[in-house]
Amino acid sequence: MQVRIGVRNVPRELVVDTAQSADDVQHALADALAAERGVFVLQDRRAGRIVIPAAQVGYLEITEDEQRNVGFGTQYT
Template sequence: MQVRIGVQNVPKELVVDTTQSADEVTDALSDALGDPHGVLVLKDRRAGRIVIPAVRVGYLEIVEDEQRSVGFGSQYA
């Protein structure tokens, strides 16, 4: 799954590929926002971690992995 994170005062969004579910990501943000000094921690597919101060998160966009077709054929043929 892909998570796009808008961080306040940063012009470019962060894009994280993670194996965490949408519920796990949402719960992580909720938990982090509950603490005045909380941080959002997401695990990257490559065993890395993304750590952001929760109060700086502007938005999260969670995109489920899509099944991509391979080849030159048309679905309307």
Template sequence: MEIKIGVRSVHRELVVETELSADEIEEELRKALASDKGVFSLTDTTGRRVVIPVASLGFVEIGEDEVRPVGFGGTL
């Protein structure tokens, strides 16, 4: 699943590919936001960990769970 994270005062968004479901990501985000000095962290598909203080979060965009076909062809 692709996650886009906007960080305040940073012009580029962070893009993270993770194996977590949308519900799992949302639950982690809710836990992080519940604390004033919390951090939101995700581990990507290569094992790299991204840690962002919740005070710096601008937005979190969670991609779709389903895989959509790419290209011009019809169904297989």
């Protein structure tokens, strides 16, 4: 799944490709926001880690992976 993160005072958003579920991402942010000086951590698919102070997160946009259909079409003339 793809997660877009808007960080306050940063003009570009961060785009993270993660294997975590949408619920896991949402709960991780909620837990980080609940903690004093909480840190939001996401694991990307390449075994990397994104770490952001939770108070600086402006928004999250979570997009499920789309399954692409691959097939062969017949063209009628």
